[in-house]
Amino acid sequence: MKTFKKGMIACAASALLLTTACGGGASGQAGGKEAGKTAKPFEGKKITVFVQSHPWTDTIKGALPEFEAATGMKVDIQGFSDTQLQQKLAVQFTSASESPDVFMFRPYMDKILYAKNGWTTPLDDYVKKDPNYDFNDFVKSAVDENMANNKLMGIPIFSDQFVMYYRKDILEKKGISVPKTLDELKEAAKKVHDPANDLNGFVARGERNALVVGVSSYLFAEGGDFMKGDFTTGATAAVNTPEAISGFQIYADLLKNYAPQGVLNMAWPQAAGIFAQGKAAFYTEVASVYQNVTDPKKSLISDKVGFAMFPAGKNGMKPFNVAAWSLGINSKTPNKDASWAFIQWATNKENVLKVQRNGVPGTRSSVWEKKEGTETYPQDLAATIKETMKIGIGHNVPQLISVGEARDTVGSIVVKAVLGEDIKAAADKANAELQAIIDKDKTK
Structure with missing residues (x-):
């Protein structure tokens, strides 16, 4: 053999x-x-x-x-x-x-x-x-x-697949079904949110650049995307469409209303740490980091974590893969x-x-x-x-050359919304900046 x-x-x-x-x-x-x-x-x-x-x-x-x-x-x-x-x-x-x-x-x-x-x-x-x-x-x-x-x-x-992590014990205790839509996720996060007892309804990436990966599936679920068209044949920025803004708004609302303080400084390791400490009921993230919350050496809730499909929005179930x-x-x-x-x-x-x-x-x-x-x-x-x-959708960031710069621009929409600024104005500004990046990249 x-x-x-x-x-x-x-x-x-x-x-x-x-x-x-x-x-x-x-x-x-x-x-x-x-x-x-x-x-x-x-x-x-x-x-x-x-x-x-x-x-x-x-x-x-x-x-x-x-x-x-x-x-x-x-x-x-x-x-x-x-x-x-x-x-x-x-x-x-x-x-x-x-x-x-x-x-x-x-x-x-x-x-x-x-x-x-x-x-x-x-x-x-x-x-x-x-x-x-x-x-x-x-x-x-x-x-x-x-x-x-x-x-x-x-x-x-x-x-990497974008999935939903959740606390099985908390949902069972509260009599809440696993959310299948983004509206159900918002309602469930609201019901379990109890910061006085160190339990947040939700946690996810909030740092400007890092969050773009996290918010992408929310955009897709609402029918939006970062760009329209293919970069190599012609593309235009699309982060200020009604569909995209809806996706940004849902994500921003979850962070603003049900995530822990300091969430705007969190990339995935910090958000995973919050969830692993038992301080959040829901967490949307890539599947590949699951051992950070299921390994007893790293997690206080290793035997209480459930996994489910990323919830559907107006455009259906559109997680990235x-x-x-x-x-x-x-x-x-x-x-x-x-x-x-x-x-x-x-x-x-x-x-x-x-x-x-x-x-x-x-x-x-x-x-x-x-x-x-x-x-x-x-x-x-x-x-x-x-x-x-x-x-799954085959991308999770803007598809162009200057991806890092584009992520900073797009991520600012969520950050400004969490801070209470007008999301439409933030999206319009980011869209103009993203279009400038696309145009600049075409000359490279």
Whole structure:
């Protein structure tokens, strides 16, 4: 079995170069003399991979020796903090460096800039070369988020779904059903809000830049979005439409009326901390941080947390499902085939399952259908993630080049509304500023 497994790794790695090397299916011939000629198609090759320090990275590093032994390739995986990774990539790309060969990036933040500057290698042809890779198994919204100029710029490696966290014990005590609409969420938050006893009805991101991810599903649920049209073919700012303002208003009202003091300074770690301390009844956030509130070492309410679909608005149930991080190939690397062999291996079904079992939501549909793919998650969370993947919106921030600047602009609408300023005036001002950013980006 071990020999066969290594043979399959070698076959996957050599698919681009030796299209017939894997003939014979499960015959396990990787150990024979003939197989020996093709079992290490990348003998002597070395590639460098820049990644974020993350549980995904730890899992892949743990499996790497087998891949190297089967392919003859050496893989130097270098991990950095999020900020360090962005800085390192910026230096390497702007200097037209051949290294790193492979890199981890945030498609929702980086794909348009990277594609426009020619820093990434389109992968459309690579994913078609080996049918066993089963590219169609990847969740569509996660793939869509890696598209720029109608070309595939990266392979999604893990995902984020926007869900609702809630306190099962509090809802049971109060006789409140799990909210299915945003109106029901507001009513439920109001009923349980009891700041005198250190219990808030709601908590979520309130810091100006961070909250844009949090508010996006509220916009979608009300029928709004950040922009109309596609940036590459022509887009206009849309944060002051009635639908968008409605979404901003609901989120702002929840923060203003039912969240703890200081919420405008909170990104997700601080909001998760409030919820984990048992000081809030509802929390809307990405599913991938669930261990922060279900791990007994981190949470006072670890056995009291429930998960449900993000509630529906006037436009229905529209939570986002995005590729949080993806793998791309440097357009300047001379090792494109070796680089793809690594990506193909790292994102095959077996490794996605390993990563997912370690708490990192993967982007392959088949893995979510396996018992092994969901049994390490709370049952209601797994069901919620699977459903969100089917219906999710494939972005959660404005889709342009200057994403950070745009987030600051959009987030100001909620901040001003929480502080009591006129939300329509705030949205009109932000819309003009966002349009200016769009126009400026088009000249880059």
